[in-house]
Amino acid sequence: MNIHSEKILILDFGSQTTQLIARRIREQKVYSEIHPYTLPLEKIKAMQPKGIVLSGGPASVYDEDAPLSDPALFDLGIPVLGICYGAQLMTQQLGGKVERALKREFGKSDLEIKYSGGIFAGLETGSSQYQVWMSHGDRIEALPAGFAASAVSEHSPHAAIRHQDQKLVGVQFHPEVAHTLIGTDVLRNFIFGLCGCEPNWTMHNFVETTVQGIRDKVGQGKVICALSGGVDSSVTAALVHKAIGDQLTCIYVNNGLMRTGETASLMRYFREKTRLNVIDIDAEDYFLDRLEGIVDPEEKRKRIGYGFIKIFEEEAGKLGDVKYLAQGTLYPDVIESVSFRGGAVIKSHHNVGGLPERMKLTLIEPLRELFKDEVRELGLELGLPEEAIYRQPFPGPGLGIRIMGEVSRERLHILRQADVIVLEEMKKSGYYRKVWQSFAVLLPIQTVGVMGDERTYENVIALRAVDSVDAMTADWSRLPYDLLGRISNRIINEVRGVNRVVFDISSKPPSTIEWE
Numbered sequence: 003m004n005i006h007s008e009k010i011l012i013l014d015f016g017s018q019t020t021q022l023i024a025r026r027i028r029e030q031k032v033y034s035e036i037h038p039y040t041l042p043l044e045k046i047k048a049m050q051p052k053g054i055v056l057s058g059g060p061a062s063v064y065d066e067d068a069p070l071s072d073p074a075l076f077d078l079g080i081p082v083l084g085i086c087y088g089a090q091l092m093t094q095q096l097g098g099k100v101e102r103a104l105k106r107e108f109g110k111s112d113l114e115i116k117y118s119g120g121i122f123a124g125l126e127t128g129s130s131q132y133q134v135w136m137s138h139g140d141r142i143e144a145l146p147a148g149f150a151a152s153a154v155s156e157h158s159p160h161a162a163i164r165h166q167d168q169k170l171v172g173v174q175f176h177p178e179v180a181h182t183l184i185g186t187d188v189l190r191n192f193i194f195g196l197c198g199c200e201p202n203w204t205m206h207n208f209v210e211t212t213v214q215g216i217r218d219k220v221g222q223g224k225v226i227c228a229l230s231g232g233v234d235s236s237v238t239a240a241l242v243h244k245a246i247g248d249q250l251t252c253i254y255v256n257n258g259l260m261r262t263g264e265t266a267s268l269m270r271y272f273r274e275k276t277r278l279n280v281i282d283i284d285a286e287d288y289f290l291d292r293l294e295g296i297v298d299p300e301e302k303r304k305r306i307g308y309g310f311i312k313i314f315e316e317e318a319g320k321l322g323d324v325k326y327l328a329q330g331t332l333y334p335d336v337i338e339s340v341s342f343r344g345g346a347v348i349k350s351h352h353n354v355g356g357l358p359e360r361m362k363l364t365l366i367e368p369l370r371e372l373f374k375d376e377v378r379e380l381g382l383e384l385g386l387p388e389e390a391i392y393r394q395p396f397p398g399p400g401l402g403i404r405i406m407g408e409v410s411r412e413r414l415h416i417l418r419q420a421d422v423i424v425l426e427e428m429k430k431s432g433y434y435r436k437v438w439q440s441f442a443v444l445l446p447i448q449t450v451g452v453m454g455d456e457r458t459y460e461n462v463i464a465l466r467a468v469d470s471v472d473a474m475t476a477d478w479s480r481l482p483y484d485l486l487g488r489i490s491n492r493i494i495n496e497v498r499g500v501n502r503v504v505f506d507i508s509s510k511p512p513s514t515i516e517w518e
């Protein structure tokens with residue numbers, strides 16, 4: 003669905019912060035899209051971007067197998083902003099020189115602006131020092147013809163560069179990260195000043211164009227939607243319902259891996275407040291039977307993902323002539339699934355990787371272009387209740403990936419009780435909405451404890467709480483000790499089968515948010 007008349011194209015060279023670039027640009031109400039650096043020139047031209055950003059990346063431009071874009075990119079007359087690796091690539095491809103720096107620059111650095119136009123419009127030159135964030139081991143030694151340095155830092159004589167006649171600019175620092183205090187100015191100057199974009203990427207416009215797009219695609223066809231109770235599927239359902247009304251039937255599959263009461267309130271909302279058609283299917287036995295004896299996390303994910311699709315297909319069959327499946331896949335799911343320069347698939351996402359190859363239904367994924375915070379904004383625009391919008395993310399495979407090893411009814415029963423306590427205490431203390439996710443994980447290893455005068459030998463619950471903006475990176479939440487204490491006390495006292503609670507203090511990377 004290509005519904006955006008104006009866009010900034012971001013070519014990804016493998017940086018950890020490529021997604022942030024896209025988000026920062028969208029925050030300025032300009033649509034931006036990430037593609038691998040291998041995107042052919044013809045496709046780039048066909049997209050007619052108003053501007054192109056070359057991301058950072060881990061390689062060095064002088065490496066033999068360095069990722070290169072088509073140098074003809076710089077002749078299209080489209081403004082280009084190179085960031086870090088992107089700036090070095092621009093330099094090298096246009097005839098300048100990049101070499102390994104004697105002093106690598108990582109972290110905060112002070113920038114002195116030499117030219118206060120272009121991407122630095124509105125900022126001061128001279129001795130004013132602006133804090134920026136660097137992360138590079140190479141530096142630009144000689145500029146290509148027609149270029150000049152527009153800023154310097156202690157170790158970079160060419161910390162920012164610009165072509166004097168064409169709209170080609172490069173920065174050694176990362177304008178997309180929060181530590182670069184002038185990052186927003188730089189991006190705004192690029193997209194509005196150099197590229198001439200209009201700030202018209204708003205949720206209101208998105209709803210209008212997407213609703214029309216869904217109508218065009220579906221015609222009179224019938225659509226089913228997997229309603230899980232989470233934000234993504236709820237917003238998808240509301241959006242598709244707005245577009246095609248009764249042609250949509252939602253299916254809620256109880257896979258036996260949901261939290262206690264997770265969906266009840268949402269179902270009530272959809273049934274009572276909207277005229278959405280929802281079918282409940284109890285498939286607990288089906289899923290739990292298929293998970294019996296399965297310990298491998300990927301295998302668990304695949305079985306759960308496959309089971310979902312199979313059940314949808316069966317239900318679709320019963321409904322008659324259904325052709326489409328609406329699903330709340332988000333942009334990070336799509337990008338993460340692209341295996342990039344040998345990048346490993348860390349976890350097969352339930353929404354993408356678990357799909358059987360021969361799916362009988364055509365997918366409708368109206369949120370495919372959105373980040374999570376945009377989905378929340380969209381939900382509010384569509385009138386969903388705040389409680390549903392600000393629900394923490396919950397993975398498709400549910401509690402199945404929060405029980406290490408085999409999933410059984412007994413283990414699910416233990417985890418659910420602990421989970422309810424975590425949720426209650428997080429909400430009561432106000433931390434539920436302050437953190438990105440908070441939940442209990444069952445470690446079915448037994449440890450020794452003492453209760454009353456009895457020796458116990460029972461399971462461990464790990465408490466996971468993380469702060470994040472997009473789940474790509476995360477840090478463990480510094481929850482107050484007394485909150486941790488209350489959660490621990492309550493779990494050990496109230497949940498039979500648990501005699502120890504531990505708190506996970508790992509960040510992502512290198513750990514992931516979910517334990518499997």
Ligand code: XMP
Pocket residue numbers: 349350351352353395396397398399439473510513514515516517518
């Ligand atoms: P990880 O564990 O990879 O998780 O750090 C990142 C975010 O994604 C959620 N997650 C999933 N969401 N289907 C989903 O819809 C999945 O299969 C899945 N696996 C993980 C996780 O809860 C976190 O928010």
